Amino acid sequence: MGVPQDEHERTLAFAEIALGQIRALTQLASPRNYEIWYHYATGYNPALNQVVNQALEEKGSLSESDLEHIHSSYIATSRVNDRLDAVNGRVIDEVKQVLDMVGAAAGSATTYSESLAEATEKLSVVTDSDALRSIIDRLVQGTKDMEQNNKKLEARLSASREEIEQLQQNLQAVRTESLTDPLTTLSNRKFFDQSLAKAMADANEKNEPLSLLMCDIDHFKNFNDSYGHLTGDQVLRLVAIAVKQNVKGQDIAARYGGEEFVVALPNTALQSAITVAEHIRRAVMSKELVKRSTGEKLGRVTLSIGSAVLHPHDTAQTLIERADKCLYAAKRNGRNRVMCETDPEAGVQVQGPAARVA
Secondary structure: OOOOHHHHHHHHHHHHHHHHHHHHOOOOOOHHHHHHHHHHHHOOOHHHHHHHHHHHHHHOOOOHHHHHHHHHHHHHHHHHHHHHHHHHHHHHHHHHHHHHHHHHHHHHHHHHHHHHHHHHHHHOOOOOHHHHHHHHHHHHHHHHHHHHHHHHHHHHHHHHHHHHHHHHHHHHHHHHHHOEOOOOOOEOHHHHHHHHHHHHHHHHHHOOOEEEEEEEEOOHHHHHHHHOHHHHHHHHHHHHHHHHHOOOOOOEEEEEEOOEEEEEEEOOOHHHHHHHHHHHHHHHHOOEEEOOOOOOEEEEOOEEEEEEEOOOOOOHHHHHHHHHHHHHHHHHOOOOOEEEOOOHHHOOOOOOOOOOOO
């Protein structure tokens, strides 16, 4: 049986609006973009509509980074929440079943205890052997019943323990997935934002330096347009591998959106951060990219990186903005280079007391 005609027409109208937005903004008609604009057309997610409208008002368009952020924050997150709710529901149901069985076992134990008390009272006065045998038979049967109930409860508790352990693993997997970029397996922006806030608080409390690297793949859009998005995805993974290989311990590396990557380096002064950035830049540049489908050599990918260090009055936004300015200074000055906030070419002015450089 088909859907009602009015429902069919309503969804088609939403689809036409979504495709119209994609055409108007000359975006790729990818599943991700279509999904964003379909949600926008329905109006069922006011927060998504608000952030889209604000971006369009300020910039007149949505960048790849904007689209990535909107999808991960307002669509993918809701899916994860649905899965978390489903697993939580299963945990609650499992616990309820166990509690019901424990309650039944407690009732059986009470009944058995009452039977023992009654038998004890009768044994103190009984003299007839048949009556004595009858009391003993009832005690034996009651004991067997109690033993059987205990075995059932033990088996049920064991099964429930295994089920709950599995559900806990599922919950952890979903939580991890919600904080991971699926393409690069680096942390995503949501995890990074949370982790940076904590790292900044720790740095301020311990009076330690904290540096930030903002990285952007040079000419990524041209590369994508020339060779296609599958090859573009290969480039993103290549850069992610280079980043992973050059961070360690408490360092926080993430895909910030689109072709941007970000690395927070706790207890790391600016000069040391520049060294890490250079290692990442060189690791990326050293890889010659080959198109998997044809074996065609596509050349080398380069990275521009901006670096800033935490100052006492910084917020996450001001620190990121400073590193971002350094990144775009690196772009202006020829790309494939690292620039930091102390470079005159970066044009970065820092307000307030000097940063910690220890």
